[in-house]
Amino acid sequence: MIPDPSPLAIIVFIIFVAITLALSFYFGAKAKSAAGYFAAGGQIHWFVNGVAFAGDYLSAASFLGICGMISLYGYDGFLYSIGFLAGWVVALFVIAEPLKRLGKYTFADALNSQFQSRGITFAAGTSALVVSVFYLIPQMVGAGALIVPLLGLAHWQGVVIVGTVVVLIVCTAGMVSTTYVQFIKGGLLVLFSGLLTVMILNRGLKVDDRPEAMEPQVVTTTPGGTKLINGLPHGKGQEEADLRPVGHLSKLPGGVKETGPLGPLQYLSTLQQSEVVLWTKKEAASQSGKIITYSPVKTSGQDVLLPGRKYDGLRDNNLWKKLDFVSLMLALFCGTASLPHVLIRYYTVKNQAAARLSTVVGIATIGAFYVLTLFMGLGAMTSGTIDLTDSNMAAPLLAKNFGDLLFAIISAIAFTTVLGTVSGLIVAASGAVVHDLIVGVLGIPLKDHHKVRVGKIAAAIVGIVAIGLGIWFKGFNAGFLVGWAFSVAASANLPALVMILFWKRTTKQGVTAAILVGMLSSLGWILVSAETFQNVYGYPAKQAETLAWVPFSQPGLVTIPLGFLMLVLVSLMTRRNPTPRSLTEG
Amino acid sequence: MAGFDHVAAEAEAADPATAARNARYGLILFTLYFAFYAVFVGLNAFAPDAMSVSFGGINLAVIYGMGLIIAALVLALIYCWLCHHRVVSNQTISGEAGR
Numbered sequence: 001m002i003p004d005p006s007p008l009a010i011i012v013f014i015i016f017v018a019i020t021l022a023l024s025f026y027f028g029a030k031a032k033s034a035a036g037y038f039a040a041g042g043q044i045h046w047f048v049n050g051v052a053f054a055g056d057y058l059s060a061a062s063f064l065g066i067c068g069m070i071s072l073y074g075y076d077g078f079l080y081s082i083g084f085l086a087g088w089v090v091a092l093f094v095i096a097e098p099l100k101r102l103g104k105y106t107f108a109d110a111l112n113s114q115f116q117s118r119g120i121t122f123a124a125g126t127s128a129l130v131v132s133v134f135y136l137i138p139q140m141v142g143a144g145a146l147i148v149p150l151l152g153l154a155h156w157q158g159v160v161i162v163g164t165v166v167v168l169i170v171c172t173a174g175m176v177s178t179t180y181v182q183f184i185k186g187g188l189l190v191l192f193s194g195l196l197t198v199m200i201l202n203r204g205l206k207v208d209d210r211p212e213a214m215e216p217q218v219v220t221t222t223p224g225g226t227k228l229i230n231g232l233p234h235g236k237g238q239e240e241a242d243l244r245p246v247g248h249l250s251k252l253p254g255g256v257k258e259t260g261p262l263g264p265l266q267y268l269s270t271l272q273q274s275e276v277v278l279w280t281k282k283e284a285a286s287q288s289g290k291i292i293t294y295s296p297v298k299t300s301g302q303d304v305l306l307p308g309r310k311y312d313g314l315r316d317n318n319l320w321k322k323l324d325f326v327s328l329m330l331a332l333f334c335g336t337a338s339l340p341h342v343l344i345r346y347y348t349v350k351n352q353a354a355a356r357l358s359t360v361v362g363i364a365t366i367g368a369f370y371v372l373t374l375f376m377g378l379g380a381m382t383s384g385t386i387d388l389t390d391s392n393m394a395a396p397l398l399a400k401n402f403g404d405l406l407f408a409i410i411s412a413i414a415f416t417t418v419l420g421t422v423s424g425l426i427v428a429a430s431g432a433v434v435h436d437l438i439v440g441v442l443g444i445p446l447k448d449h450h451k452v453r454v455g456k457i458a459a460a461i462v463g464i465v466a467i468g469l470g471i472w473f474k475g476f477n478a479g480f481l482v483g484w485a486f487s488v489a490a491s492a493n494l495p496a497l498v499m500i501l502f503w504k505r506t507t508k509q510g511v512t513a514a515i516l517v518g519m520l521s522s523l524g525w526i527l528v529s530a531e532t533f534q535n536v537y538g539y540p541a542k543q544a545e546t547l548a549w550v551p552f553s554q555p556g557l558v559t560i561p562l563g564f565l566m567l568v569l570v571s572l573m574t575r576r577n578p579t580p581r582s583l584t585e586g
Numbered sequence: 587m588a589g590f591d592h593v594a595a596e597a598e599a600a601d602p603a604t605a606a607r608n609a610r611y612g613l614i615l616f617t618l619y620f621a622f623y624a625v626f627v628g629l630n631a632f633a634p635d636a637m638s639v640s641f642g643g644i645n646l647a648v649i650y651g652m653g654l655i656i657a658a659l660v661l662a663l664i665y666c667w668l669c670h671h672r673v674v675s676n677q678t679i680s681g682e683a684g685r
Contacts, residue, residue: 075647079630082651089619089658093612093665097605269643306638306647307630314634322631329627333620352605356669360662367655374648501609 005152009408013150016412017165020419023181024169044179046354050361052179053345055186057084057336057362058369059421060142060392063189063414065479066370067398068391070377071247072278074304076311077377080479081370083329087336087486088366090494092359095337097352098501107343107493108436111500117508118441120496123515125436127492128340130519132429133465134488135339136422138481140470143418145392145478149400150411156471162415163467166422170430170459179348182420188413190365193372196395196410199402200379201267204259205274208248208384214277214296217243217388222289243294245397247386250298251275264375271378274301278309278381279388283540294388304381324552328483331556335486338493341421341428391477422466430458476535484526487556492519495563503571510571518563525555608669615661622657626650 044052062084069077102110108124140159147158169181220228227234232241252259253273262270277296284291308314313321336342346355380386380394385401387393396414400407434455438444446454473481495514499506526532531553533544629636629650637647 075651078648078651082626082654085655085658086619086623089616089623089661092662093616093619097608097612101605265642265644268648272640272643272645302638302645305645306634308634314630326627326631329623329630333623352608353669356608356666360659360666363659363662367659370655371652374651 005150006404006408008404009150009411012405012408013412013415016416017419020181020185020416021165021169023184027180044348046349046358047361048183049179049345049349049354050358051186051365052182052348053186053342053358053362054190054365054369055182055184055417055420056341056345056424057366057421058186058189058417059482060139060146060414060418060478061482062369062373062479063193063395063417064142064145064392065138065477065482066373067377067380067395068393069310069477069479070374071380071386071394071398072391073310074276074278074378074381075307076309077479078374079307079311079329080332080483081373083332084336085363085367085370086333088359088363090334091337091342092356092363094501095343095497096346096355096359099343099497100346100349100352100355107340107497108432108440110343111496111511112440114500115508115511117512118443119512120508120515121436121440123512123519124493124496125432125440127489127515127519128432128436129429129462130523131338131485131489131492132340132425132432133462133469135341135482135485136425136429136462136466137469137473138476138478138485139418139422139425140466141473141476141481142392142478143415143422144470144474145390146396146411146415146418148390149393149396150408150415155474159467159470159474162418162422163463163470166419166426167460167463169419169423170426170463171456179345181416182424185413185417185420186365189417190369190372192406192410192413193369193376196399196402196406197264197372197375197379199406200375200383200398201264202261204262205249205252205267205270205382206258207250207252207256209250209257212244213246213248213384214250216293216295217246218294219243219292219389220289221291243388245385246277246279246294246296246388247381248277248384249274249382250277267375267378268305270301271382272301272305275299276301276304276381278304279386281388304378320551323557324554327552327554327557328487330560331483331487331490331554334490334494334556334560338489338497339485340432340489340493341424344428344431345424422463426459426462426466427455429462430455433458433462483554487526487554487559488519488522490556491522491559491563492516494518494560495567499564499567499571503568505571505575506567507571507574509574510567510569513570514563514567517566518559521562522555522559525550525559526553529553529555604669611665611668615665619657619661623654626654 066077066080069080099107099110102113107128108121111124112120140162143162144155144158147153147161148155218230222228229241229243232239234240234242236242251274253270259270276299278299279294280297282293311321311325314325349355349358376395376398380398383398383401385394385397387397396407396411399410434451438454439446492515495518496511500511528549530544530548533539533547534541539547637645639646641649
């Protein structure tokens with residue numbers, strides 16, 4: 001769709017970004033030491049840190065990706081919400097406190113506290129870097145998607161703007177400013193999502209029975225590269241056409257046309273008895289070019305609120321597809337507690353109790369938000385605001401439906417949230433480069449202020465790489481991309497973290513092997529999976545399935561146990577000291 | 587609520603007995619939640635029809651999903667409440683600390 005930027009949106013947006021930058025500079029001026037830069041000096045209050053968890057975690061993937069996926073597929077998008085939240089249980093109950101006890105800056109510190117092994121430092125540092133970069137891709141993609149309707153710029157320009165602003169933030173500030181900025185944005189995001197949900201419920205559900213609402217839409221790309229929409233040139237002028245925003249109800253229970261305000265449970269039960277129009281996408285190639293047809297399909301509300309519209313394998317008896325789903329849900333469950341930018345937030349508070357309390361605040365804030373995603377996604381599904389070419393825009397476009405001001409505020413919050421998540425990730429990545437790889441592995445001694453300077457250079461490089469990848473992966477659903485990051489994180493980091501905390505016979509070789517094998521196997525699995533063949537290498541779906549080397553696309557189900565197995569085997573083989581101490585005993 | 591008392595929270599820092607006790611509570615609660623989650627994933631994958639059973643007009647898929655989100659918060663609060671008290675005597679739990 002061709003965007004329609006409004007001056008109000010642009011002004012509100014610029015004010016938000018300006019405030020974010022000002023905050024960063026203000027707090028940045030205060031942080032001079034390495035501990036201040038990388039871990040905020042361990043002095044952040046648990047409540048602030050807890051909401052900042054939400055700010056970090058509720059990234060582009062949650063707000064843009066999940067709402068978008070729910071708006072297109074219904075319940076299946078909500079499965080991501082459930083998995084993303086469930087992961088916090090692992091973080092709180094298993095990882096948070098021992099990790100806080102053991103480490104100082106990065107999670108490699110914690111793994112290494114009893115071994116002092118260069119191998120572990122190398123493996124953990126590399127995996128932190130790889131996972132951070134993987135997690136950065138969807139953030140960049142989401143930020144680009146936001147910029148398009150907001151400022152009327154191209155996707156790549158959006159990605160470059162985000163990248164530049166973030167590198168500026170990180171280079172001037174570090175963990176203190178990142179934390180406070182995340183605190184404010186995490187709070188605002190949940191607040192305004194709540195407001196949006198109230199407005200959705202207050203409007204209720206409405207039938208759109210205009211005949212044109214059911215007309216298919218055709219995008220033709222001619223061999224010369226010209227884009228035709230329904231046979232007319234793509235544009236907004238006369239004799240031109242643009243894709244219509246879609247998504248509506250074709251029938252409400254009892255034959256009414258409009259329900260009026262509904263309570264949250266009433267909203268869900270009414271939708272369950274309604275008939276919703278969802279859209280399918282078919283691609284075909286012919287001599288006149290590439291043709292994409294979007295067709296409306298009347299679907300029962302009952303069907304929309306059940307799993308299996310996106311994961312179609314859940315409904316037929318395809319075992320591999322079922323395992324693919326189980327694998328994804330396992331990776332989401334195990335991934336949260338293995339994400340470097342989540343783990344470093346445990347070093348910004350004073351002690352274990354504060355780590356615990358801030359996780360509880362985080363779970364409350366994040367859980368509240370994920371409940372809202374279902375309403376926002378379904379609201380977008382039924383409000384005629386879906387852009388068929390980019391599912392990431394469902395939530396902001398829904399807000400636009402309620403007025404430009406709300407759209408501007410929500411887009412600005414979403415955008416600054418992306419900024420914050422990206423800065424957190426870049427701090428985590430640069431921390432891994434400086435502490436783990438340069439000082440720990442290469443053994444180059446750096447003075448405190450040099451560490452910060454090298455960290456900033458590393459941050460700038462990671463930022464540039466992320467910009468490039470963000471442009472490359474345009475059009476992917478951000479939630480889906482984050483699923484990959486979770487798989488890699490869980491496979492590489494979780495076995496090492498858990499075993500070092502709970503298995504006395506763990507050796508340094510075991511930890512190193514588990515991280516490297518988990519990381520490489522999950523990366524490799526993703527690279528040769530059917531989904532990658534189709535979406536990244538550009539093969540048609542059928543051909544991608546035959547080309548794929550692995551039977552299902554999500555690696556977690558195989559690579560997470562593989563990491564554990566590797567650790568146990570190597571540890572047993574390299575066992576020397578018969579009575580090493582367990583870290584849970586302090 | 588009591589679990590959010592900051593002063594008391596600081597008192598327990600770096601006490602090995604308390605840490606071991608907290609780890610044990612954590613594992614128990616984790617196992618509970620994991621079972622709840624595993625059943626959810628299993629039902630979705632292998633018995634999706636069960637998810638369409640409606641209670642009061644809302645199907646089990648939505649209720650179970652929301653239930654998982656709420657359960658995470660409830661268990662987190664229980665954990666905080668359990669961990670709030672410092673272990674009074676190291677001796678009483680020294681057996682478990684050596685687990």
